Amino acid sequence: MTAVLFLAQRATAFVLALAVATHLGTILYAVRGGLTAADILARTHGNVAFALFYALFVIAVAIHAPIGLRNVLREWAQWRGRSLDFTLALFSILLFVLGLRAIFAVYTA
Amino acid sequence: MTDATLHIDVWRGTDTGEFQGFAIPRREHQTVLDVVTEIQREHDATLSYRFACRVGMCGSCAMVVNGRPRWTCRTRVRDVIDDGGRLRLEPLRNFTVVKDLAVEMTQFFDKWKDAQGYFEPGPQPQANFAVVPPATPERQAADAGIECIGCGVCYSACDVVAWDKDYLGPAALNRAWTLINDVRDESHTRLDAVSASNGCQACHTHMSCTEFCPKAIAPTYSIAGLKRAVLRRSLRGVL
Numbered sequence: 001m002t003a004v005l006f007l008a009q010r011a012t013a014f015v016l017a018l019a020v021a022t023h024l025g026t027i028l029y030a031v032r033g034g035l036t037a038a039d040i041l042a043r044t045h046g047n048v049a050f051a052l053f054y055a056l057f058v059i060a061v062a063i064h065a066p067i068g069l070r071n072v073l074r075e076w077a078q079w080r081g082r083s084l085d086f087t088l089a090l091f092s093i094l095l096f097v098l099g100l101r102a103i104f105a106v107y108t109a
Numbered sequence: 110m111t112d113a114t115l116h117i118d119v120w121r122g123t124d125t126g127e128f129q130g131f132a133i134p135r136r137e138h139q140t141v142l143d144v145v146t147e148i149q150r151e152h153d154a155t156l157s158y159r160f161a162c163r164v165g166m167c168g169s170c171a172m173v174v175n176g177r178p179r180w181t182c183r184t185r186v187r188d189v190i191d192d193g194g195r196l197r198l199e200p201l202r203n204f205t206v207v208k209d210l211a212v213e214m215t216q217f218f219d220k221w222k223d224a225q226g227y228f229e230p231g232p233q234p235q236a237n238f239a240v241v242p243p244a245t246p247e248r249q250a251a252d253a254g255i256e257c258i259g260c261g262v263c264y265s266a267c268d269v270v271a272w273d274k275d276y277l278g279p280a281a282l283n284r285a286w287t288l289i290n291d292v293r294d295e296s297h298t299r300l301d302a303v304s305a306s307n308g309c310q311a312c313h314t315h316m317s318c319t320e321f322c323p324k325a326i327a328p329t330y331s332i333a334g335l336k337r338a339v340l341r342r343s344l345r346g347v348l
Contacts, residue, residue, distance in 0.1 A: 003343045006310040006336070074306075075272040 005067050012064035019057040041109045051107045058099030066092040115186065117144060117196045119156065123206045128197070129153075141181035141189065142170050144196065145210065158210040165323070168260030172210050173199040178265040180323040201265035217261055220277045225302040226284035231295030239293045251290040254283045254331045256324045263318035263328055275307040279318035279328035282309050286331035289338060300339055309335040 030040060044050045066088040073079045073088075113135040118128040131148050142160055149156040160170040165183040172181050174189050175197050190196060204212035221227070241248050263279035270276050285303045288294050303309050309332045318328040 002306050002308065002310050003304045003339045006304075007340060007343045010340075071311075075269075075311075 005070075008063050009067040012060040015056065015060040016064055019053070019060060022053070023057065041106065044106045045109055046107065051103055054103045055100065058096060058103065061099060062092045062096035065095060113194075115139075115144065115190070115196065116194060117148065117198060119145075119148065119209070120199045120206075121156075121209055123208060126206075126209075135186065139186045141172070141174050141179070141184045141186060141196065141198070144186060145172075145181065145198065156210070157208040159212075166258060168258035171201055171260040171262045171265070171323075173201060173265065178202065178262040178321050180260055180262065183323065201261050203265050203267065203270045204261065212261070214261060217264055217278070217280070218259070220281040221259075221284055223302065224277045224281040224285040224308075225296055225299040226281050226288065228288060228291065229294050229296035229299075235293065241292055245292075247290040247292055250334060251287040254287045254326050254328070257283055257326055258324060260323065262321050262323055266317035266321040268315055268317060269311055269313055273307065273311060276311050277303065277307055277309075279312075279332065282312075282335055283326060283328040283331040286334050289335070300335075300342055303335050304339040309339065312336075 069091065070084060070088050073084060114132050115135045117131045117133070119131060120126060121129045131152055133144060133147050133151070136143070142163060145156070145158050146160075149158065158170070158172070160182060161167040162169070163182045165180060168180070170181045171178060173179075174181065174184060175191055175195075177189075178201055179189065186196065198210060200206045200210050200212045204214065204217065207213050243249075243252075257280055259280060261280070263283075264270055267276070267279055270278050282303055285299055288296070289299060312329070312332045314329055314333070316329045319326075319330070322328065
């Protein structure tokens with residue numbers, strides 16, 4: 001189990017390194033010309049590439065963040081066992097649902 | 110040199126206690142273990158500490174000297190004394206203190222067993238000597254970690270052990286890594302033993318173990334090797 005979580009955290013870290021750089025780079029590029037929120041939404045509306053990119057981003061976050069948080073809680077709060085895993089599984093689902101909801105909202109706006 | 114006086118604060122007690130001050134003559138080439146022995150023989154016979162070989166082989170005499178874990182038999186006073194001319198001696202961190210400077214090592218060595226830090230010859234040991242060429246990567250990896258004397262300095266220095274009492278620790282994982290690279294060893298479960306929740310993946314790569322190891326071993330790299338080995342095995346399972 002630990003080995004699988006370790007592998008999943010490293011693999012998603014690789015995805016996030018690229019995704020976060022692309023995300024921040026796009027933000028910096030987009031606001032340089034003074035784009036408004038309406039302009040941005042007009043570009044994301046119905047944009048499949050945008051939706052797929054952020055879906056990958058959200059999946060990576062939903063896997064990566066709970067594993068890291070699990071390690072922190074194990075070490076610093078001495079929280080162990082099924083209650084910890086269950087709580088962080090819920091946290092993972094929450095991140096996944098909220099992320100996909102945001103993508104859907106921007107995609108369909 | 111013999112005119113000077115050395116002031117030493119020595120931990121007295123168990124997990125609770127206080128420092129007791131002593132003053133003894135400074136001597137040329139004096140080691141920290143010499144200091145402790147002189148205190149025990151000349152000033153206070155009730156001082157408890159542990160040593161055996163006095164030549165850096167047995168791993169018995171490790172203590173925290175001025176805040177850093179060290180083997181005291183090979184540590185000269187002049188190299189570690191602070192600017193005020195004082196020595197502060199404490200028992201190793203992350204161990205239960207038996208009394209004064211002597212610590213309980215049972216948990217430390219139990220974790221070697223938990224990490225399968227013992228040679229597993231298999232059901233039918235080889236009839237002849239195994240030929241292991243010194244230049245092979247496995248032999249070189251094993252050689253790099255094999256000189257561990259089990260002093261507990263790395264375990265005392267490790268922050269992860271301080272946070273997680275179940276963590277196997279650098280010495281046990283280093284020993285497991287040398288055995289994984291021992292071509293004669295036939296254990297098929299050692300990678301499982303070192304990759305449980307208390308295993309190699311918990312290492313934060315702070316490198317304190319590598320910094321303080323008196324034998325200049327780098328347990329951090331051994332643990333990194335274990336992580337790679339476990340990762341390769343996980344990938345084989347996935348792909």
